[in-house]
Amino acid sequence: MARSKEEVVQEFRIHTIRDAAMRVIARRGMAAATMQEIADEAGVAKGTIYLYFKDRDDLVEKTFESAMSDLHKRVDEALETEGTFEVKLRAVVAAQIGFFQANREFFRLYISLRYPEGNAQQQRRQKRHCQPQYKSRVERIAAVIEAAMERGEIRKMDPMRLALFIIEGSSAVIIERVLDEAPPPEEADIELIAGTILGGIRS
């Protein structure tokens, strides 16, 4: 397996650069992140990036996809937790907290790409690649919600909209956590979110 070593190096470089890109985008924002700074952050020369990514768009896209697929995987696993909807919901919220905690920087990239910028052509490209990931996550959750509705666990309402409400509401709380210097224990936030969704806020 003489190939193996080269592939490992290749993998490693791609990883290094993607991570650097994530950090720089997180620091500067999508638009202000320059190839030079990403290269510096990754500890490679500008030209090296182009050996592994076609162009700037390609790098950003791949970086995003990679992070999203991580979030995706975590949420999917959480959704497969055995038990009631409540159990699943708590698992999902915990998964999101875990993800954003591990990828503190990511949430700005996440925001940047969910509402893509650039000309129409670029937007179409991003939509093609990035939106589906988000949408499919919403849909997965909507499906679990629907199943719970049919089992009579929760009230009937539009499952897609409810999924959105849950994802974004909890993301906001989680992002605040991430920005917080001294966040409360995870359980407190999970309880706040899951409790509110399940039982409402009425005393």
Added chain:
Amino acid sequence: MARSKEEVVQEFRIHTIRDAAMRVIARRGMAAATMQEIADEAGVAKGTIYLYFKDRDDLVEKTFESAMSDLHKRVDEALETEGTFEVKLRAVVAAQIGFFQANREFFRLYISLRYPEGNAQQQRRQKRHCQPQYKSRVERIAAVIEAAMERGEIRKMDPMRLALFIIEGSSAVIIERVLDEAPPPEEADIELIAGTILGGIRS
């Protein structure tokens, strides 16, 4: 009042340019919105913009502030609705729907600035100006929540985090509404949001 007329013209120009900026940013996204396109959209020369705004950042900032203060005013009015927390909540959600419906384009600017881009200096500046607006809205809602808690209307929990959860969760649903070609009636979405928050989703 000879001054008056000049002032009116001044006001009008500022308005025209701000609206143009909002449309262009909405169309292209923050980074791809050029001064030239904004000038064209406003029907003035590029140089004219600089008579009314210090630079690009200033224009964006003022545009954002202006729109936010509109949203702000609406939410504030809603919060002053007489009645229970439920009444206030429904009024707030309705106000947000009304705002985003009237300013369909705004939400991208809103997104862009909530998670500002640019170099560190720009970021600090934006934080100083824009974050407070958002924060103050969250705080106002948190205050109303706290009052309701004290009146025993709702359960005790972290009011700031709850406010965030409500604002973002409902914003997401509302943004989806705005993007939706044929959205359901306003009341349905208000019911979904307010109902979930107040009573939870458990049957």
Added chain:
Amino acid sequence: MARSKEEVVQEFRIHTIRDAAMRVIARRGMAAATMQEIADEAGVAKGTIYLYFKDRDDLVEKTFESAMSDLHKRVDEALETEGTFEVKLRAVVAAQIGFFQANREFFRLYISLRYPEGNAQQQRRQKRHCQPQYKSRVERIAAVIEAAMERGEIRKMDPMRLALFIIEGSSAVIIERVLDEAPPPEEADIELIAGTILGGIRS
């Protein structure tokens, strides 16, 4: 005619830049001529060039076309000289000498574009624009040759190939003239070329 002045300025800029481009290309060669050097030579900023030309290709193309159409015009006028083929031939050679003398720098651009470089797409583009100019010049001369053949002034042979032979043979002599520090009188070279073509070199 308020427009007139602006148009004059516009024309003037285009001229200035084209001339600068010609000088720089002549000096450095097609490939090594940078936008920066062209801008410097023209006494404008790099960005200014892009106000008048879409991109580098556009500038080179227009520069070439402009020079070619000058050469073209001169040769055409020469071909319309009244008289025998000999008279026309001498006029054409004189026109070419005049052109290259006035545009000493041009011949390298001329060479560069007759045998275009770059990728297939660029080549196609150049072929579309530049080759036709050259080809049409060859064809015009070929037509005059054919007419002379029919009048019995000259022997029958392939007119296109003969035209090529005449144009390139004389161009080479003329270019040598241009490079020559102390060239012989024009008449001597015209005589050499026209005499050789018409009467051959046999004593």
Added chain:
Amino acid sequence: MARSKEEVVQEFRIHTIRDAAMRVIARRGMAAATMQEIADEAGVAKGTIYLYFKDRDDLVEKTFESAMSDLHKRVDEALETEGTFEVKLRAVVAAQIGFFQANREFFRLYISLRYPEGNAQQQRRQKRHCQPQYKSRVERIAAVIEAAMERGEIRKMDPMRLALFIIEGSSAVIIERVLDEAPPPEEADIELIAGTILGGIRS
């Protein structure tokens, strides 16, 4: 002779790379021919080229020299044909046709280097190396012309300029041949060129 084998390999490598360079330059043009493509075409690694050639300029130069010395040899042999100037001339034209036919790709390199590009330093270098080759060919022909003049075979005129006229005029016709999908028989073009030069075009 242990050296011999190594030398043979060395020679072979140099040959392979030079030929590849010629094909690539012919295909892409001087400026767009990259070391990578040349390496690929030669079936070696980029770095290998630098073992045999100092740098890109060196490679191009040696490639040119090698091809030119081939053309040179053929023309020299033709010039040594026994007989009148007419016989020699026909032989030279035939030699050129033969050469360009065998090296179809070469003419673009030929053009590129006759009118060299690049910065002043590169130009000086190329002039030093390449121009002499061309010049010496012109001079050799000029010498033969002069001899013929002295023997009274042809009229007195500037032999250098006449040589240029003959070389370029015939090259143009020959290049057209090469580009031609279905060229006329060689003899026809030889006749056209030699006939015109010797006897002129007057009937």
Added chain:
DNA sequence: CATGAATGAGAATTCATTCAT
């Protein structure tokens, strides 16, 4: 010897900002 990954200087292009009219 041969390789090809890594480098970084250098080129084209864009666009916020200025300033003469």
Added chain:
DNA sequence: AATGAATGAATTCTCATTCAT
């Protein structure tokens, strides 16, 4: 006050060249 032509800093991307393996 309004204009928009001119500017040049900043950015992306390419490719000749080097050097560790």
